[in-house]
Amino acid sequence: MVIDLRALNTVRVDPDGSAEVGAGARLIEVYAGLAAAGRLLPGGSCPTVGIGGLTLGGGIGVLARRYGLTCDRLTAAEVVTADSCVLTADAEHEPDLHWGLRGGGGGNFGVVTRFTFDTPPAPGLTVFVLPFPAGSVPQVLGAWQQWVADAPPELWASCQISGGNPPTCKVVGCWVGEPDGANRQIDRLVRAAGTRPTGRTVAAKDYLGAMKFMAGCANDTVAQCHPTWEGGRLTRTGFVATSRMLGPGPVDPARLTELMTGRTGVDLLLDSLGGAVAEPAPDATAFPHRDSLASAQVYAGATPATEDRVRATVDEIRDGLARLGAPGAYVNYIDATLPDWGRAYYGANLPRLQRTARRYDPDGVFAFPQSVTAA
Numbered sequence: 395m396v397i398d399l400r401a402l403n404t405v406r407v408d409p410d411g412s413a414e415v416g417a418g419a420r421l422i423e424v425y426a427g428l429a430a431a432g433r434l435l436p437g438g439s440c441p442t443v444g445i446g447g448l449t450l451g452g453g454i455g456v457l458a459r460r461y462g463l464t465c466d467r468l469t470a471a472e473v474v475t476a477d478s479c480v481l482t483a484d485a486e487h488e489p490d491l492h493w494g495l496r497g498g499g500g501g502n503f504g505v506v507t508r509f510t511f512d513t514p515p516a517p518g519l520t521v522f523v524l525p526f527p528a529g530s531v532p533q534v535l536g537a538w539q540q541w542v543a544d545a546p547p548e549l550w551a552s553c554q555i556s557g558g559n560p561p562t563c564k565v566v567g568c569w570v571g572e573p574d575g576a577n578r579q580i581d582r583l584v585r586a587a588g589t590r591p592t593g594r595t596v597a598a599k600d601y602l603g604a605m606k607f608m609a610g611c612a613n614d615t616v617a618q619c620h621p622t623w624e625g626g627r628l629t630r631t632g633f634v635a636t637s638r639m640l641g642p643g644p645v646d647p648a649r650l651t652e653l654m655t656g657r658t659g660v661d662l663l664l665d666s667l668g669g670a671v672a673e674p675a676p677d678a679t680a681f682p683h684r685d686s687l688a689s690a691q692v693y694a695g696a697t698p699a700t701e702d703r704v705r706a707t708v709d710e711i712r713d714g715l716a717r718l719g720a721p722g723a724y725v726n727y728i729d730a731t732l733p734d735w736g737r738a739y740y741g742a743n744l745p746r747l748q749r750t751a752r753r754y755d756p757d758g759v760f761a762f763p764q765s766v767t768a769a
C-alpha cells in the first residue's frame with residue numbers, strides 16, 4: 395500500500411515558534427517555510443527527503459549536536475490509525491504513541507498526517523569543507539573522532555571517506571555562529587591530525603543557505619531543489635546504502651582505513667552525534683543511539699546491472715564495521731539484509747515499540763518485513 399502524501403505539504407509557523415508541518419512536505423519545503431519565519435528545524439541533508447520518514451526514524455543532520463534530532467523537536471503528531479481514528483499524540487495524549495513516533499521508524503503505528511515541531515530562532519551559520527591529502531585517512535580519522543567527542547555542541551562535522559588505493563577523506567561541517575569560531579575549531583583539528591588539508595572552504599550562510607549548501611544545491615532556487623519531474627533540476631540516481639552507529643568509544647582508525655582500502659566507488663560518511671543528541675536518555679524516545687559518537691552511512695552508486703556486486707561490497711563493509719565495535723544501525727537507512735536488525739535499529743527499546751505497535755495496530759494492517767512486530 396502506497397499513500398501519496400505530497401499534497402499535505404503546508405508549513406505554518408506560529409509567533410512562538412511552534413510549527414505545523416504537513417506530513418508530505420520535503421525537507422527543502424520545510425527549510426524554506428521555516429527560514430521565511432526566522433526559525434529552524436534540525437533535519438537531514440537531502441532536499442527531497444520527506445519530513446515524514448525522516449522524523450519518524452530520528453532525523454540526523456548538521457544541526458543535531460546543537461538542536462537535537464528532528465524527532466526531539468516533535469511536540470505533537472496527528473495520526474490516522476488502522477481503525478480509521480484520527481488521534482493526536484503528544485506528551486499528554488497517547489504518550490506511548492508519541493514516544494514511538496520519535497525514532498521508532500516510519501510505517502509502524504499509523505499514518506501521520508501532521509507534525510507539530512518546536513522550532514528555535516535561526517542564527518547565522520558557517521559551513522566548511524576540508525579535503526585532506528591521499529594517504530592521511532588514519533591520522534585524520536583518529537583526530538576527527540577525538541575532536542568531535544570534545545567539541546562544543548555548536549560544531550557538527552562529518553568525516554567522509556572514499557574507498558580507494560589508498561582511501562581519501564574530507565571533513566565537511568557546520569558551525570552555529572560566525573566563521574571566526576569555525577576557524578578556531580578547524581585549526582584544532584588540523585593540529586591534532588598533523589596533516590594540512592589541501593583546501594579550506596569556510597563560508598558564512600543563513601539557515602536556508604546552509605541547508606542548500608549541505609544539500610548540494612547552494613546556487614539553486616528552492617523550486618530548483620526538486621526532482622526534474624516536479625519542475626526542479628535534481629535527477630534520480632541509483633545507490634545501495636546501509637548504516638552502523640559508532641561509539642561511544644572511537645573505532646580503530648587503521649582498521650577502518652583497511653576496510654575501505656580497494657573499495658573504489660564506495661563512500662563511508664561518518665556524521666557526528668553527541669551534544670544535544672546525547673542529552674535524552676536512550677529510552678526517553680524510541681531512538682536508542684543516544685551515546686553514539688557518530689552514525690556511519692555506507693553508500694555506493696549502482697545501476698540495475700551492478701546492483702548485486704555493489705550490494706555485496708556494501709554488506710562486507712557493514713559487517714566489517716560491526717566487527718570493529720559498531721553493531722547498531724539507523725532505521726532510516728533501512729537494510730533488508732541487516733543481521734539482527736530489530737536489536738540493531740532499536741536496542742533495548744524494541745519490546746516497548748512492539749507493545750505500542752500491537753496496541754495501535756492489533757491486526758498488523760501496516761506490517762512489513764522489518765516492521766517492529768516482525769522482529
Ligand SMILES: Cc1cc2nc3c(=O)[nH]c(=O)nc-3n(C[C@H](O)[C@H](O)[C@H](O)COP(=O)(O)OP(=O)(O)OC[C@H]3O[C@@H](n4cnc5c(N)ncnc54)[C@H](O)[C@@H]3O)c2cc1C
Nearest residue numbers: 417438439440443444446447448453454500501505506726
Ligand atoms: C539521498 C538521501 C539522503 C538522506 N539524508 C539523510 C539525512 O541527512 N539524515 C537522515 O536522518 N536521514 C537521511 N536519509 C534517510 C531518510 O531519513 C529516510 O530515507 C526516510 O525514510 C525518508 O523518509 P520519506 O518520507 O522521504 O520516505 P518514504 O520512503 O516515503 O518513507 C519511509 C518510511 O517511513 C514511512 N512513512 C513515511 N511517511 C510517513 C507518515 N507520514 N506516516 C507514517 N509512516 C510514514 C513509510 O511507510 C516508510 O516505511 C536520506 C535518504 C536519502 C535517500
